[in-house]
Amino acid sequence: MTTYAIGDLQGCNGQLSHLLDAIDTHTPDAKLIFVGDIVNRGPASLATLRRIKALGPRARIVLGNHDLNLLAVSCGLRKPSASDTLDDILQADDREELLTWLRHQPLAFAEDDRLFVHAGVLPQWSVAQTVALSREVENALQRDDWVDFLRNMYGNAPAGWHDELQGIDRLRVIVNALTRIRFCNRDGTMDFKTAEGIEQIPAGLQPWFDMPNRGTANTTVVFGHWSTLGLLVRPNLLGLDTGCVWGGKLTAINLQDRSLIQVDCPQHQRPGKS
Template identity: 40%
Template structure:
């Protein structure tokens, strides 16, 4: 079995298939890790989810902010921010089946061999790997329970920006979700700045990329994340790997061979 991890798809099915062909991926044998934001903005959100559902036994998925937003739209928890690229998916006869499956996914995953830890936006430096997995489980429990729609309604918003273990209720769930699916930069205290989406050179004073607050090789796992297209996969370190190379913006899609460490890329304009 070979294992691969791929950056944000955002409804770009053809580049994904290009990469899977390039690495010789076989669903009946191999495993594909998806770092989140499977849908939205790209041309084929519906067909992307249908394809992924067809090989679902070969997948390990962490949800991104766009996936959660799509679920909220599909469940009727919000009507704001409805992107035209989602219309075919939300109106499809199998939308319910696809959303039920998507809603079963995690926010943090660790590989069975303990080598990798994956989430959509990253893992705050102040959280241990075990804490990150435990906090992810809190969201998974809500997503798969009777309070899911209340969560979808309340997950929008930036507060609280600073994590506190004593947080409870919906503010706690929102903070977990924002750290794992929307985080890019924070200050020395760990307070997030959630409006920033730019390049490293444009980070406001007093803030740094979340991964720069991590001591090198402090964890036993290598972290895998996506979400930050403007980063262009540049973290400057081997123990934290960024995979969102901006396919939906006309750049590239990136896949990681999790066993060899080799990266493969497909031009999303081709």
């Protein structure tokens, strides 16, 4: 079956409608994989979330940082920022159904020799380890005390991985790698200050995907999150955040032949971090 991977939506339901129409014209009933940040900053987060959920088994998603932010805001652990557009979800009659569905989605999964994540992976991790670590966070999100996990999830430390990490420190590193990473320091620790593209890489940093001896280098990693990077197509990498909410494009790529379908998007937010 033909499968399309689709970049960050961020609540741009109108553009999603156009994209799905274009996909269905080319390949009716194609399978769809969304690489996270389904909601927030765009104009129609509720409609977007409902649409993805209604696709049922045709679609899979991984959670992004904005999806986790919605969960944290929904239980009062974070105050909405000025750029958040989550009120329609928070006030919806089906709010709890949607939020329960969202927190039962993965942060990473592997399929057909590809690894799907929102942001990236630490260089030390293999594909199997990435999926296993993702499941640890997924289990925390699905437990009865999931709010306690979210209460302690945010923070930049620890910035690096070692196998002996335990408890919330371990889970925080996993979340930050899978939903926030862009650059790594030479020692493999994560940098959270830099969000630019790769035209002028700051001294001492490397994009996570260019780190030496990356454990996932022999698998195609499909990701989003990095709008200033834009579309990146390499033999072992597919970066799909083409800045829909910033006035760029919404991108889908056919994973079988790598043909692209893109729709133009109006600017809903001023350029900034994804």
